[in-house]
Structures are given as structure tokens and as C-alpha cells.
Amino acid sequence: MNRLSSFVTFGTLGRALTLTNLCRLFALLMVAWQPFPGEYRVPLVGSALLGLALTWRGEWGAVAEPAKRLGLLLLCLLIPGLLSIPTSLAPSKSWGEIASVVLVGLAGLSVLYGLRHQQDHSWLQTGLVIVIAAWIGDGLLQALTGADVFGITPKAEGMINGPFTTNGIFGIIVAAMTPLVLWEPLKQRQRWAIALLSGIVITVTLSGQRNNLLLLGLGLIALSSLWSRRTRLIGLAILVATVVAVYPFAPTLQQRSNWMISSGSEMVASLQELRENPSDATSSKRLFNSLNRFTSDRAFLVDAGLKMIQDRPLTGVGINAFRPAYPLYAQLTPHGHRDKPTHAHNIYLELTAETGLIGLGGLLLAIALGWRWFALACHERQRMAAPYAATLLVMLFPLTTHTVLFAAFYFCLLIMVLGGFLAALFSPEAVIAAQIEPTPN
Incomplete structure (x- = not known):
């Protein structure tokens, strides 16, 4: 009787493990x-x-x-x-x-x-x-x-x-x-x-x-x-x-929200200064830094991605090559080094940078x-x-x-x-x- 029960169990398992069910399971x-x-x-x-x-x-x-x-x-x-x-x-x-x-x-x-x-x-x-x-x-x-x-x-x-x-x-x-x-x-x-x-x-x-x-x-x-x-x-x-x-x-969310508020006011001030004096490099740098703080260091990524697109507009720097290409295009951070990102943090920017x-x-x-x-x-x-x-x-x-x-x-x-x-x-x-x-x- 126990053997019969075992066969029934394995039979039920066999019917469950159909190709359709396996495909559906792996989808989940x-x-x-x-x-x-x-x-x-x-x-x-x-x-x-x-x-x-x-x-x-x-x-x-x-x-x-x-x-x-x-x-x-x-x-x-x-x-x-x-x-x-x-x-x-x-x-x-x-x-x-x-x-x-x-x-x-x-x-x-x-x-x-x-x-x-x-x-x-x-x-x-x-x-x-x-x-x-x-x-x-x-x-x-x-x-x-x-x-x-x-x-x-x-x-x-x-x-x-x-x-x-x-x-x-x-x-x-x-x-x-x-x-x-x-x-x-x-x-x-x-x-x-x-x-x-x-x-x-x-x-x-x-x-x-x-x-x-x-x-x-x-x-x-x-x-x-x-x-x-x-x-x-x-x-x-x-x-x-x-x-x-x-x-x-x-x-963490509070901290990032505070960054947005403080850097937002800095961006407004920098934009006003640039409007009055478009050639002011200090105001331009301050605007970039405040934008970078507003986006939690994303401005460096955006800047590097746009440079990649400008350099190779049609075919990009190569699919899956954003990370190795980044040091060639990224500007220095305020600490004097370049970050090592894993990706551009934006699907469309990264795709365009990599494949143009x-x-x-x-x-x-x-x-x-x-x-x-x-x-x-x-x-x-x-x-x-x-x-x-x-x-x-x-x-x-x-x-x-x-x-x-x-x-x-x-x-x-x-x-x-x-x-x-x-x-x-x-x-x-x-x-x-x-x-x-x-x-x-």
C-alpha cells in the first residue's frame, strides 16, 4: 500500500512537472x-x-x-x-x-x-x-x-x-x-x-x-x-x-529631500548670476555642483553620458561599455577623483551613450x-x-x-x-x- 502511495505521489509530481508548468514556474x-x-x-x-x-x-x-x-x-x-x-x-x-x-x-x-x-x-x-x-x-x-x-x-x-x-x-x-x-x-x-x-x-x-x-x-x-x-x-x-x-x-529619504531643497535654491541663485554674466565660470561650476547635489551625484553621470554621445553620436562607445568608458569622459569630482559607476542611472541616456x-x-x-x-x-x-x-x-x-x-x-x-x-x-x-x-x- 505504501509503495502504491509512493507511485501515486510520483505520478502526481510527474504530471505537475510538465514543460508548460516549468516554463510558468520559471517566469514567476x-x-x-x-x-x-x-x-x-x-x-x-x-x-x-x-x-x-x-x-x-x-x-x-x-x-x-x-x-x-x-x-x-x-x-x-x-x-x-x-x-x-x-x-x-x-x-x-x-x-x-x-x-x-x-x-x-x-x-x-x-x-x-x-x-x-x-x-x-x-x-x-x-x-x-x-x-x-x-x-x-x-x-x-x-x-x-x-x-x-x-x-x-x-x-x-x-x-x-x-x-x-x-x-x-x-x-x-x-x-x-x-x-x-x-x-x-x-x-x-x-x-x-x-x-x-x-x-x-x-x-x-x-x-x-x-x-x-x-x-x-x-x-x-x-x-x-x-x-x-x-x-x-x-x-x-x-x-x-x-x-x-x-x-x-x-x-535616508529625509536627507535626500533636504538636499533637493537646499540645492534647488542654490541652482536658482546660480542661474540668476549666469543670466547676468553668462561667461562667469564660477557661477557655472556652482550650478553644476548644486545640480549634482540635487540628483545625488548623478550630474557627473549625465555629463559623461552626454560627452560620449557627442563624441560618438551614431554608434556610441559600445554596448555594455559605459562603465569602462566613464573615466575617459568624466570630469573630476570636488574631491579630485573620478567616480566608478556601474551604469548611467537612466535607461535612455545609457543606451544612447553605448549604442548611439x-x-x-x-x-x-x-x-x-x-x-x-x-x-x-x-x-x-x-x-x-x-x-x-x-x-x-x-x-x-x-x-x-x-x-x-x-x-x-x-x-x-x-x-x-x-x-x-x-x-x-x-x-x-x-x-x-x-x-x-x-x-x-
């Missing part, structure tokens, strides 16, 4: 596994292997239409990257990035296959609710006790990072994923969704970064399309009240194609794709910082959301549902 892990060893690399490589298996077995034909669209969008990024290699300042890094884009393409194929059916999207979004809720609880515990359930402590005073060992990623992911996590629950008027939204607002505020609040604000604007005007006003009032109440417990105006044009073309496909889709497909579209809007907003399109955790998140968007937008189930839906009298 692109978010859920980020705090753990291997971070984004584990689910990304796992999804790429699944995508390779799909290609080998010829299974990709089940998602041929969205796969072709995904390939077209990735080509908009890949071709400018290839064109940048002959003049790249770091050819080995550039070739490595090209390989990673191909890897991401295979991973995207796995996401498409795992989200072929409407119930797959529901499963993924429910999984994301559970993951984000768990992270929020972990972050609140860290804020109250100084350590999370894994014993991880904040890396900066009052700047919680939840289960992550590095700063910033926690708040970025929670804020960016808000539309995808809350779209359906809020649409269905689930009461617990309000509690989850409150937890998101609190933890994102405590994460201490202005960029995260911007991402969250964009997500809430997208979500507000589900509400009536009265509900929007009530929601705005609650949001402002929550941020104001939590603000005194976020010293051709690369920027490729990204803008990819965005335009995505929104055109959404606009031309039937109502049922738009309904399924809307949560992903709102999340892409947040992730690709041009004024956000701390993010980079290629490499690291952000590209992994982006391919998961983009895969869900295309899978929903070209779902044959949606067309069938729209055809059998009774027409109103």
Missing part, C-alpha cells in the same frame, strides 16, 4: 528568486534552457506569433548593439552583452510558452501577489526590529532592503511590479488588495529612494484607470497621508511597435495584456533612475513582463472568448 522565479543565491541568473538561465528545449523539440510553434514579435523587438536592440562593436571601447564586454541578449530571447520564449492560456496568467499574477506580500512583511519586520527573517539588516540607516543583501533592488522591484500585482485584485474590488497596497506604499517609502516613489506613483496612476473619479480622490488622499505619516521614519542614436531609435521603435500592437488588438486581448502594459509603462518611463536596460536584474524582470504582454496580446483564447461572448441587446 524571475521575480521570486531575486533575493536568493544566484539572484536573477538562476531563473534566467533556467528559462533560457527551457527555451532551448522548446526550440529543439519544435514546440515553439505553439507560440509562433508572439515569438516572432518578441524576436522583432529584441532585434531592435540587438542590431544597434552589433553596430556598436567595431568602435566599442570594450569589445569583449560588448560581445558578452550580445550573448546575454540572445540568452534573454530564449528565456522570453519560455515565458511565452508558459503563459499560453488565460489560467496561466492568473496563476502568475497570484504567485506575484504571494511573493510581494511576503517581501512586504519581511521588510516591515526589518523596519521594526532591525533585521528580517533571514537576519539581514539594512545597509543604510532607515533604508530597508527586505530579504535582499544589497540596497535599492527591493524597493525598485516592489514599486515596478505594483500594477501587475494589484491590477486584477483591485479590478475585482478585493478588500485585501487595499491592505497590500498600503503595505507597498509604506515599504517603498521606507526603502528611502526617490526613484522608488516615482515608480510607485506611476504605477498608481496606471491603476487609477480602474477607479471612478471619487475613488481616485480618496485614494490620492490616503496615499499622501500614508507617505506623510511614514516620512519621519525614513531618514541608432540604439535610441531602435528602443523607441520597439516601444512604438508594442503600443501599436496593443492599440490594434481586440478588447479581450487588451484586457488580458493591460496589467503587463501598465507595468512596462512604469519600467520604461524615461525619468527613472537606478535602472539599466541591459544586464542585471532589470532585464530579467523586463523580459518576464514583456513575455506576458505578448502572450496575452496574441492569445488565441482571447479571440475565442470575444467571439462567444453574447452581444448586449
Whole structure:
């Protein structure tokens, strides 16, 4: 009898570990596994292997239409990257990035296959609710006790990072994923969704970064399309009240806000001096320093990025070459040295600096194609794709910082959301549902 039970158990497990379920699981892990060893690399490589298996077995034909669209969008990024290699300042890094884009393409194929059916999207979004809720609880515990359930402590005073060992990623992911996590629950008027939204607002505020609040604000604007005007006003009032109440417990955010206030007045004074005397080098330098303080040392990055674009406007300094190229273009800091940034802290600036105006044009073309496909889709497909579209809007907003399109955790998140968007937008189930839906009298 025990052996029979064991066979039943293994049989159930075997049925659960279908290719579809594995692809769907790894799509969720692109978010859920980020705090753990291997971070984004584990689910990304796992999804790429699944995508390779799909290609080998010829299974990709089940998602041929969205796969072709995904390939077209990735080509908009890949071709400018290839064109940048002959003049790249770091050819080995550039070739490595090209390989990673191909890897991401295979991973995207796995996401498409795992989200072929409407119930797959529901499963993924429910999984994301559970993951984000768990992270929020972990972050609140860290804020109250100084350590999370894994014993991880904040890396900066009052700047919680939840289960992550590095700063910033926690708040970025929670804020960016808000539309995808809350779209359906809020649409269905689930009461617990309000509690989850409150937890998101609190933890994102405590994460201490202005960029995260911007991402969250964009997500809430997208979500507000589900509400009536009265509900929007009530929601705005609650949001402002929550941020104001939590603000005194976020010293890092307070510090950066004070920098903005003090440096803002300095910028106004410097601009007035330059208006009176345009050739005054001292005022010009003071304006740059105050702008740099206002943006938490981002002015050096912007200045270097613009110089790269000016120097190599068409093809840039090479895909994934911003970091090695930076010392050649960056001006000295007030301390007499050059910082060593990992990236430009802006998707569009870095992409243009690395792959030139051709690369920027490729990204803008990819965005335009995505929104055109959404606009031309039937109502049922738009309904399924809307949560992903709102999340892409947040992730690709041009004024956000701390993010980079290629490499690291952000590209992994982006391919998961983009895969869900295309899978929903070209779902044959949606067309069938729209055809059998009774027409109103």
C-alpha cells in the first residue's frame, strides 16, 4: 500500500512537472528568486534552457506569433548593439552583452510558452501577489526590529532592503511590479488588495529612494484607470497621508529631500548670476555642483553620458561599455577623483551613450511597435495584456533612475513582463472568448 502511495505521489509530481508548468514556474522565479543565491541568473538561465528545449523539440510553434514579435523587438536592440562593436571601447564586454541578449530571447520564449492560456496568467499574477506580500512583511519586520527573517539588516540607516543583501533592488522591484500585482485584485474590488497596497506604499517609502516613489506613483496612476473619479480622490488622499505619516521614519529619504531643497535654491541663485554674466565660470561650476547635489551625484553621470554621445553620436562607445568608458569622459569630482559607476542611472541616456542614436531609435521603435500592437488588438486581448502594459509603462518611463536596460536584474524582470504582454496580446483564447461572448441587446 505504501509503495502504491509512493507511485501515486510520483505520478502526481510527474504530471505537475510538465514543460508548460516549468516554463510558468520559471517566469514567476524571475521575480521570486531575486533575493536568493544566484539572484536573477538562476531563473534566467533556467528559462533560457527551457527555451532551448522548446526550440529543439519544435514546440515553439505553439507560440509562433508572439515569438516572432518578441524576436522583432529584441532585434531592435540587438542590431544597434552589433553596430556598436567595431568602435566599442570594450569589445569583449560588448560581445558578452550580445550573448546575454540572445540568452534573454530564449528565456522570453519560455515565458511565452508558459503563459499560453488565460489560467496561466492568473496563476502568475497570484504567485506575484504571494511573493510581494511576503517581501512586504519581511521588510516591515526589518523596519521594526532591525533585521528580517533571514537576519539581514539594512545597509543604510532607515533604508530597508527586505530579504535582499544589497540596497535599492527591493524597493525598485516592489514599486515596478505594483500594477501587475494589484491590477486584477483591485479590478475585482478585493478588500485585501487595499491592505497590500498600503503595505507597498509604506515599504517603498521606507526603502528611502526617490526613484522608488516615482515608480510607485506611476504605477498608481496606471491603476487609477480602474477607479471612478471619487475613488481616485480618496485614494490620492490616503496615499499622501500614508507617505506623510511614514516620512519621519525614513531618514535616508529625509536627507535626500533636504538636499533637493537646499540645492534647488542654490541652482536658482546660480542661474540668476549666469543670466547676468553668462561667461562667469564660477557661477557655472556652482550650478553644476548644486545640480549634482540635487540628483545625488548623478550630474557627473549625465555629463559623461552626454560627452560620449557627442563624441560618438551614431554608434556610441559600445554596448555594455559605459562603465569602462566613464573615466575617459568624466570630469573630476570636488574631491579630485573620478567616480566608478556601474551604469548611467537612466535607461535612455545609457543606451544612447553605448549604442548611439541608432540604439535610441531602435528602443523607441520597439516601444512604438508594442503600443501599436496593443492599440490594434481586440478588447479581450487588451484586457488580458493591460496589467503587463501598465507595468512596462512604469519600467520604461524615461525619468527613472537606478535602472539599466541591459544586464542585471532589470532585464530579467523586463523580459518576464514583456513575455506576458505578448502572450496575452496574441492569445488565441482571447479571440475565442470575444467571439462567444453574447452581444448586449
